Structure formats: C-alpha cells, structure tokens
Amino acid sequence: MIRVRTAMEAVPAYVAGRQGSFADAVNQDLTQLASNESPFPPLPSVLAAIAGAATDVNRYPDIDGLLLRARLADLHGVDVDQIVLGCGSIEVCRQAVTIAADPDSEVVHAWPTFPEYATITALAGARARRVPLVEARHDVEAMAEAVTEQTRVVFVCNPNNPTGTALTRAELVTLVEAVPSWCLVVVDEAYADFADPREFGSALELLGLHQNLLVLRTFSKAYGLAGLRVGYGVADVEVASLLLRARIPFGVSSIALAAAVASIDAGPELAARVATVRTERDRMATQLTGLGWEIPSSQANFLWIAMGEAQATAAARRCAESRIVVRRSPGGVRVTIGTEEENGRLLDALGSPADLPSTRSAAP
Ligand SMILES: Cc1ncc(COP(=O)(O)O)c(C=O)c1O
Structure with missing residues (x-):
C-alpha cells in the first residue's frame, strides 16, 4: 500500500445521488x-452547438474560455476578468479553498449543506466548523460567530442543498458584512435560478461592495448541462486572478464551452x-404537505422532506421498489422536481407518513 497524506483520513468518499452505473439507470x-x-x-x-464543437476535439479548448466569459460578463454586468470558469462549479469551490486555506486553518459552513464543502476542506488539510441549521435555515448569527482568526473561507449555500431554504436579502447582507474583509465568503448560488426574485437576493448585487466575495453559478441545474461539467464564479478581479492560478488547465472542454x-x-x-x-415544485409541496409531510419552503428545484432515520430508510426503499x-440526507429525504408524470409517480410511491414508521428526528 502506498503512503498517503495524513489529511486523507478525514476525506470521505463521494456519495452520488444515483447509485449504480449510468447503463443500469437507462436499462432499468x-x-x-x-x-x-x-x-x-x-x-x-444546444445539441447543434455540441455537434459543431465536436468536429474540433482534436484541438485543446480555449484555455481562457473567452467567448463564454464575455457572455457571462454581459449577463451579470461585470468585467470579463471577474469571471472564472470551472469543470462544474465544484471545481471553483476547490479553487477557492486551494487559494485561501492553509493546513490547520478553518472553513465555516452550515450543516446539513452541500457535502462537498467538507470534503474539499478535508482535502486541503483544513478544519471544517459546521454550524447547524435552525429550522432548516442558515443560522446567520451563529455562522458569523463561528468565524475566528483561523477562518479562511465561509461557504454559504443559497438556496441551501438539501433543505431548499434561502436567506433573505437582509440576512445575506448581515452575514457578508459580519465576516472580516480578509476572509473569503463563497456564496454558492447553484440553484438561484429557481428562487423567487422578490424574496431572494443574489450575492451578485453585493460584489461591488465586498472584495472578499465569490459567487458561484452553474450550467448543471437550470441550464440542464450537468453531463458537460461547466460552472463559474464571479468575484473581484484580484480574487478572480488568484482563482485562475488554481484552475485545472483546459478543465472546461470545447463542447462544454x-x-x-x-x-x-x-x-x-x-x-x-x-x-x-x-410551478411543479409548488404543486408538489402543497400535495406532500397535504399528505402530512413536513417540508420547508424551497427556493430550489428540489424539496426536502423531514424524516427520522427509520422513516427515511423505509421511504427510500419504497421509492426504490417503484x-x-x-x-x-441528514434528517430527511431530498427529492428533485421532475416532470409532472415523474412527480406523480413519486407521490404514489411515497404515500403518507402514516404508512411508514414514524421516528421523526430533531435535525436539522
Ligand atoms: C449547492 C451545490 N453546489 C454545487 C454543485 C455542483 O455543481 P456542478 O455540477 O456545477 O459542479 C451542486 C451539485 O449538486 C450543488 O448542489
């Protein structure tokens, strides 16, 4: 066996949502x-663009992804040098921790949240400070209090995966203002396109005011390109230039661009x-609540159904049988919003809480 970094002991294996191979998924x-x-x-x-780009794959892609960055700069009204690309926004998460965290420094994030923040932190040899959600929402005050002299990155998943809850504009401002300017705040807005703009305030609006802010977006969710792996970050030019130094060269393929x-x-x-x-999300939330399930208000393309361990195991098994x-996910089951037909199938399979063992946990 090879000798590995001690830090690897704290690095969990990635747990994919869909278990088994893609071929299995198609066949079954x-x-x-x-x-x-x-x-x-x-x-x-989009398929036509993919086919067009496929004819050139004997060449490396544009390492700077200039055309896409220029379009994103236009879209968000920022300078092209403020945009960094990644092989999925997950790569930009890694870039962020790579540029900011020394071994033994700290990274603050909520819990439960997107589990990759913890993995990336462990890979860097840094320590995660998990701040429990309160009623399935970020605890802004506790997040701010968790920041110490050792903190290098604060991750804010907004809307939060797995609960779907979002910070209000005012809460986001309070949190960003509470973090010292030498500490990078990464606001992961992978699901922002599904949020109600009347309630949801994007951290993009705060970029001009805070040079320590990095806002992440992805083409995997609302844009439907999960299989192509392309995401991006928007930040102050100085932060963006540091992130560029930590990127995977040619990490975004010409087809993805x-x-x-x-x-x-x-x-x-x-x-x-x-x-x-x-529309489907709101219909499903109403239907599931009507069946007796407890669901926090979701601003994302999924719903989080609060359940105890035994109930969640039984619910997942029942769905698998269909x-x-x-x-x-900790304290419940997360369901993605599919087509109307798929959602109907889920409702039929899940039934009501009364049909399943009832061990409701307090978390999150
Ligand atoms: C909150 C959050 N951020 C980032 C990602 C990763 O997205 P990408 O496909 O852009 O790497 C996910 C994927 O599920 C996510 O839930």
Missing part, C-alpha cells in the same frame, strides 16, 4: 430524482423550463 428505466438535474433533454440549438454559450442564447426557452419546474431514486 429509473426515475431519477436524486441529483437535482433538469428533467428536460437538451434544446435542439460551446453548449454553455448556446444555452445563454436560449435564455427565454430555458427560463420557461425553469418556470415549469417552479424504481424511483431519491436522496437520503
């Missing part, structure tokens, strides 16, 4: 409600799909 005709993907196939215009640009071009069509998902994959 699974209803995939475990990974918060888009239920819609790629748009014809072309598909992302075509997806920005298809903005109105994709916005209509997002609106459909939001060939529906859902995601177990």
Whole structure:
C-alpha cells in the first residue's frame, strides 16, 4: 500500500445521488430524482452547438474560455476578468479553498449543506466548523460567530442543498458584512435560478461592495448541462486572478464551452423550463404537505422532506421498489422536481407518513 497524506483520513468518499452505473439507470428505466438535474433533454440549438464543437476535439479548448466569459460578463454586468470558469462549479469551490486555506486553518459552513464543502476542506488539510441549521435555515448569527482568526473561507449555500431554504436579502447582507474583509465568503448560488426574485437576493448585487466575495453559478441545474461539467464564479478581479492560478488547465472542454454559450442564447426557452419546474415544485409541496409531510419552503428545484432515520430508510426503499431514486440526507429525504408524470409517480410511491414508521428526528 502506498503512503498517503495524513489529511486523507478525514476525506470521505463521494456519495452520488444515483447509485449504480449510468447503463443500469437507462436499462432499468429509473426515475431519477436524486441529483437535482433538469428533467428536460437538451434544446435542439444546444445539441447543434455540441455537434459543431465536436468536429474540433482534436484541438485543446480555449484555455481562457473567452467567448463564454464575455457572455457571462454581459449577463451579470461585470468585467470579463471577474469571471472564472470551472469543470462544474465544484471545481471553483476547490479553487477557492486551494487559494485561501492553509493546513490547520478553518472553513465555516452550515450543516446539513452541500457535502462537498467538507470534503474539499478535508482535502486541503483544513478544519471544517459546521454550524447547524435552525429550522432548516442558515443560522446567520451563529455562522458569523463561528468565524475566528483561523477562518479562511465561509461557504454559504443559497438556496441551501438539501433543505431548499434561502436567506433573505437582509440576512445575506448581515452575514457578508459580519465576516472580516480578509476572509473569503463563497456564496454558492447553484440553484438561484429557481428562487423567487422578490424574496431572494443574489450575492451578485453585493460584489461591488465586498472584495472578499465569490459567487458561484452553474450550467448543471437550470441550464440542464450537468453531463458537460461547466460552472463559474464571479468575484473581484484580484480574487478572480488568484482563482485562475488554481484552475485545472483546459478543465472546461470545447463542447462544454460551446453548449454553455448556446444555452445563454436560449435564455427565454430555458427560463420557461425553469418556470415549469417552479410551478411543479409548488404543486408538489402543497400535495406532500397535504399528505402530512413536513417540508420547508424551497427556493430550489428540489424539496426536502423531514424524516427520522427509520422513516427515511423505509421511504427510500419504497421509492426504490417503484424504481424511483431519491436522496437520503441528514434528517430527511431530498427529492428533485421532475416532470409532472415523474412527480406523480413519486407521490404514489411515497404515500403518507402514516404508512411508514414514524421516528421523526430533531435535525436539522
Ligand atoms: C449547492 C451545490 N453546489 C454545487 C454543485 C455542483 O455543481 P456542478 O455540477 O456545477 O459542479 C451542486 C451539485 O449538486 C450543488 O448542489
């Protein structure tokens, strides 16, 4: 056996939403409600861009992804040098911890939240300070109090995975203002497109005021390109230039770059799909609540159903028997919003809490 870094002892294996191979999923005709993907196939215009880019794959992609960065800069009204790309936004998360965290420094994040923050922190040899959610929401005051001289990064998942809850604009401002300017605040807005703009305040609005802010977005969710792996961050130019130094060179493929640009071009069509998902989400929340399930208000493309361990195990098994994959997460089960038909299947499979063992846990 090789000798490995001591820090590896604290690094958990990645647990995918969908277990088993992709071929299994196709062969078994699974209803995939475990990974918060888009239920819609790629748009014809995006497929055409993918086919066009495929003819050049004997060449490396544009290392700077300039065309896509210019389009994103336009979209968000920022300078092109403020945009960094990654092989999924997950790569930009890694860049953030890589540039900021020394071994033995600290990274603050809520719990439960996107588990990759903990993994990336452990990989860097840094320590995670988990701040428990309160009533499935970020505890802004406790997050601010958890920041010490050793803290290098604060992750804020907004809307939060797995609970779907979002900070109000005022809460976000309070948190960002409470963190010292030498500490990087990463606001992960992977699900922001599904949030109600009247209630949800994007951290993009705060960029000009805080040079320690990094806002993450992805093409994997609302844009439906999870299989192509492209995400991005928006930050102050100095932070962005540091992140660039930590990137995987050529980490975003030419096909992903072309598909992302075509997806920005298809903005109105994709916005209509997002609106459909939001309508379905609200319908599902009403139906599930009517059946007796407890669901925090979700601003994302998934719902989090509070359950105790035994109940969650039984619920996931029951869904699996109907060939529906859902995601177990601490204190409950997370279900992605699929098509109307898929969601109907989920409702039938899940039934009501009275049909399942009732051990409701207090977390999160
Ligand atoms: C909160 C959050 N951030 C980031 C990601 C990763 O997205 P990407 O596919 O862009 O790497 C996910 C994926 O599920 C997520 O839930």
